[in-house]
Amino acid sequence: MKVIQFIWIVLTGALIAPATGLAQISCTREGLQQAVDLYIAAQTKGDTSGMPLAAQVGYMENMVPADINKGLIKQPMKIDFHRSLLDTATCQTFTEVIVTNREKPYVLGTRLRVNRDKIAEIEILWTTTGYWLFDADNYLKYSSTENWDPIPESKRDSRATLIRAATAYFDAFLEGKTDQVPWGYPCRRLEGGMYTGKGAPDDTCAVGVPSGVNIANRRFIVDETIGAVVAFCTFGAGAPLAGGAPDTHLFRVENGKLRWVHTLTHLLMSDFRGKVPGKEGAAPPKKQ
Structure with missing residues (x-):
């Protein structure tokens, strides 16, 4: 009987528990960091299905509205380094993303805006080979060695x-x-x-x-x-x-x-x- 009760408790807990990650999105530092983590996972896979997107999420590339289903966010990338800003006052984040892949190198600046428990906006400004002074290897070399630790x-x-x-x-x-x-x-x-x-x-x-x-x-x-x-x-x-x-x-x-x-x-x-x-x-x- 005790075994049956235990199994019932486990199953009930699994049913009522919120989906991992999605319930943690919010305007707190922890919630914004979770949004960033889900974005990094999505950009790595080229798959946004794990992101809690608003029903009519706004998506932009290089300051122009774009189709998220055809966007750069759908391109899988091996990310070598990233650093993020978390703005709890405006419920936004910014992430510098560096990809040194020889065939398709990129440096991205990605903005997210969170609305309650959903990501309402995604904006990516990207640079790659042929763009202004572009050198992903140098960007990685210098950015990754700078000290951007929290300030007392x-x-x-x-x-x-x-x-x-x-x-x-x-x-x-x-x-x-x-x-x-x-x-x-x-x-x-x-x-x-x-x-x-x-x-x-x-x-x-x-x-x-x-x-x-x-x-x-x-x-x-x-x-x-x-x-x-x-x-x-x-x-x-x-x-x-x-x-x-x-x-x-x-x-x-x-x-x-x-x-x-x-x-x-x-x-x-x-x-x-x-x-x-x-x-x-x-x-x-x-x-x-």
């Missing part, structure tokens, strides 16, 4: 401070006022695959910053815990004969100062007008 709570910058630091950086491109940017030292920039750092204590991210380039349509995702802010934006917007390029800028900020800057730009090198390698300091992209 007493030393964390506020959300406003993080956004202000990113905004000052962007504004410098238009107005050339680099003295308004809270530069930290050392600071190193990873742009497509090009790295500005030399391992010196005076490494700076101020090198090559131009004027007259409008970085517009900024949408911020912030994670105070790791001192990070990322912006989806348009690089070179509003210039004559140019429509601008979809772009992400990811920043690590410590004590109010910039320490790391990662950029991804969906711009074919063959469509670029200006001097290389300085997108920071070159003409905006041609209209495609």
